[in-house]
Amino acid sequence: MKEKETIAEGGEQGLPESLLKIAKRELREDKCTREQSLDQLRAWVQKNEDLQNVRCDDTFLLRFLRAKKFSVPMAEQTLLKYLNIRRTFPHMSTKLDFLEPRLGDLIDQGYIFAAPRRDRHGRRVVIINAKGLNPKVHTSCDQAKAHFLTYECLMEEQETQITGLSHVGDFAGVTTAHVTNWNPTEFARIFKWGEQSLPLRHKEIHLINVPSTLKWLIDFVKNRVSSKMKNRLIIYGSEKELLKAMDADCLPEEMGGHMPMREMIELWKQELARKRELILGLDQSMLLSDRGIQRRSSYNSEKSSAGTNFVSQIESIEGSFRKLEFD
Structure with missing residues (x-):
């Protein structure tokens, strides 16, 4: 703008x-x-x-x-x-201090950050880089806090509230440990609750370098979100294909863009610093009580049944992934 x-x-x-x-x-x-x-x-x-x-x-x-x-x-x-x-x-969702060593290290490694420039639609672009997360060092809690911190920071922007967000996820370097880092039950709950509870407008989700062994997990997740969200998730076979859909100015140099990822990360850390006290x-x-959250008994019964099935399927997937090796 x-x-x-x-x-x-x-x-x-x-x-x-x-x-x-x-x-x-x-x-x-x-x-x-x-x-x-x-x-x-x-x-x-x-x-x-x-x-x-x-x-x-x-x-x-x-x-x-x-x-x-x-x-x-x-x-x-x-x-x-x-x-x-x-x-x-x-x-996972409180004490979101980017100066805290574990969270700060995850941010410094570039696991998740927002590009400094908006895309052609005026949206902030959230970059998720699987290589930036070492599952031997960082827990699922660290991972979740990094996401919550990113979204809390961006939700403070009125322009982003209006235009929404785009996401680019690079799955290069994903290992079995990345997938099994989560407790299945907690993953199922945070996944379902997050979509309903965070006031975000996710406009586009672009994924690249997705291992074939991971695509069926993504399909599994796609089947549990709204049709609108499902249609906004696209997997690309190469960076060249991604660049046809995304502005190069919004991507790090390592993904075919212009600005080095290290520079983008440093600018993101400056942004987090400016909003640190506000977020904390x-x-x-x-x-004090969740009694005001509207619930329908019949709806909740179906929801509970679906949720139980969701957890069991996640556990089955986790078991399967423990037997897999990624290329």
Whole structure:
């Protein structure tokens, strides 16, 4: 987006006119809707006895409203689920300090980071590099914290709330240990809860260097997400194919882009440093009870059955992968 573009009416958020047009077209957002929805959601947070120390600034509340296209009831539910996942998995979703040695090392190795430049759609591009994670050193908890930290940092950007995220995953160097690093039950829970609880708009997921032995696991996962998400996940046979879909400016030099990955990582660390206190401050927000999360008994029964089956299938996959060797 060009910084010289004028701010449209209702642009008190400091957003350019071109971005506000995207928000209007894709999220049904305009000045009146934004102000009324913010007032309603803020009032709900302030009077909800199950919430404690929850941020009420516009940027924080808008992440939930924009994720649900300004349906206030749905935004309320997503906020409750977001706080609930942090309460249920505190070892993975809290104390997200990039200066902590284990987490800092994972970031420094380039396992996951956001490219400094946005793509042609104005989206931040999240790079996931399997070689940056050594399963003999880092646990699944370290891995999950790196993801939560990345998304918390990006969710603070109003532009990203509107345009969404693109992902590029490089699976070169994946080993059996990468797959079996997770406890199957915990993986199943965090996978299902994360999709429902984090107010993110995942627009595109691009994967390269996927070993043939790993593709059936990806197919397994694809069958358990929404059809919309399934259609946004694409596997490429080469970097040349990837470059036809992704802007080279958003990719590290090692993936066919222009900027060295080391430089991108250092810029990402600077970004994390600027938002460090803001992200750590999120730990003050608490959900005292999950009673406000809407549930339907029949739906939950089916969900529980499906969840149990999901876990058993993950365990079966883990057992199979222990017998595999990657090329």
